[in-house]
Amino acid sequence: MMLEKFVLAAITTNPKKIPSGTAVFHCDSKEEMEKVAANLEAILDGIAHALTEELYIIVKH
Amino acid sequence: MNEYTLPIVFGIAIGTLSRLFMLRTDYRQYPTYLHGKIIHVALGFIAAGLGTVAGPAIMEEEFTAITFLTLAASQFREVRNMERNTLTELDSYELVSRGKTYIEGIAIAFESRNYLVIFTSLVSTLAYLIFNIWAGIIAAIIAVLISHKLMSGGKLKDIVEIEYMEPRFDGAGLYVDNIYIMNIGLPERQKEVLRYGMGFILKPKNMNARSTIANLGQRQAVLHDLSTALGVYRDSGTPALVPLAKRDLDDGRVGVFVLPQERDIERAITVIGDVPTLENAIRMPSEKNSNEGSGAQ
Numbered sequence: 568m569m570l571e572k573f574v575l576a577a578i579t580t581n582p583k584k585i586p587s588g589t590a591v592f593h594c595d596s597k598e599e600m601e602k603v604a605a606n607l608e609a610i611l612d613g614i615a616h617a618l619t620e621e622l623y624i625i626v627k628h
Numbered sequence: 629m630n631e632y633t634l635p636i637v638f639g640i641a642i643g644t645l646s647r648l649f650m651l652r653t654d655y656r657q658y659p660t661y662l663h664g665k666i667i668h669v670a671l672g673f674i675a676a677g678l679g680t681v682a683g684p685a686i687m688e689e690e691f692t693a694i695t696f697l698t699l700a701a702s703q704f705r706e707v708r709n710m711e712r713n714t715l716t717e718l719d720s721y722e723l724v725s726r727g728k729t730y731i732e733g734i735a736i737a738f739e740s741r742n743y744l745v746i747f748t749s750l751v752s753t754l755a756y757l758i759f760n761i762w763a764g765i766i767a768a769i770i771a772v773l774i775s776h777k778l779m780s781g782g783k784l785k786d787i788v789e790i791e792y793m794e795p796r797f798d799g800a801g802l803y804v805d806n807i808y809i810m811n812i813g814l815p816e817r818q819k820e821v822l823r824y825g826m827g828f829i830l831k832p833k834n835m836n837a838r839s840t841i842a843n844l845g846q847r848q849a850v851l852h853d854l855s856t857a858l859g860v861y862r863d864s865g866t867p868a869l870v871p872l873a874k875r876d877l878d879d880g881r882v883g884v885f886v887l888p889q890e891r892d893i894e895r896a897i898t899v900i901g902d903v904p905t906l907e908n909a910i911r912m913p914s915e916k917n918s919n920e921g922s923g924a925q
């Protein structure tokens with residue numbers, strides 16, 4: 568089976584909502600989270616999707 | 629030189645000219661390269677030769693000679709394979725890919741055009757042999773017109789209404805009208821999308837059109853042609869800037885989202901309207917209903 572989509576990383580500002588099973592990046596502010604997500608998006612060739620105000624995921628499509 | 633020499637030369641010339649007539653490079657930019665054109669003109673010349681000599685073979689009652697046309701069929705099937713393989717290889721390097729359905733459509737067109745050349749040469753040579761050169765010329769003109777009619781399939785503007793719609797964001801969700809396209813999280817990327825993005829709604833005119841534009845290959849063809857004609861604002865490693873076409877499940881409308889370099893709404897609508905209706909995407913659910921109706925009687 569070939570996976571067409573895959574969560575490469577998660578970026579969050581809320582330490583209570585830590586997803587498991589993927590690389591997690593903790594940030595102190597929303598600005599920092601956006602900056603980290605933008606860098607990861609470029610590095611990993613993925614798309615930064617916003618699930619909530621506090622949680623972004625980088626998905627490979 | 630015998631009585632067949634001039635008709636054969638005439639038939640080959642007409643057939644090759646008809647292949648040149650059908651080998652036009654348009655905005656889709658294929659084939660652009662000289663060697664690609666030479667290959668197709670050469671194959672057209674061979675097809676013209678095969679069609680032409682069938683005429684004298686019939687006149688001489690050498691009917692078994694006609695069987696070499698089956699050889700031509702297998703030869704031109706190879707043309708289809710060649711085009712399919714080439715375009716599939718090239719597709720991985722396109723910023724917006726053509727898609728397999730579009731590639732198959734192009735490959736079929738290249739094969740079928742050689743058969744049209746055989747038909748044109750055969751008809752014009754026979755008319756020359758049976759009547760005279762003027763009859764040959766008239767037959768050639770009619771055959772070329774028939775070929776032209778057969779080679780031009782339907783266009784998207786025949787089956788859908790196209791309307792421009794400014795893309796918008798609802799939270800992180802990107803929408804064209806009420807059709808959800810994708811989730812873009814970064815505000816910076818959202819600004820880019822709103823600045824360069826264009827949205828179009830394809831509204832099917834009937835039930836058949838609804839099924840046809842639902843085909844993923846047909847939608848990819850729209851995105852490819854649009855990106856080819858207007859340019860595309862993206863590079864490798866920017867999947868968030870990929871053009872997308874999504875479907876409204878309620879009414880079958882398709883929302884097209886693109887990021888062109890040239891934001892010309894009128895031109896974009898024209899380009900979408902001129903996208904060919906792919907043979908492999910055409911569905912006719914209404915025919916099934918009518919067949920069932922006639923079967924019940």
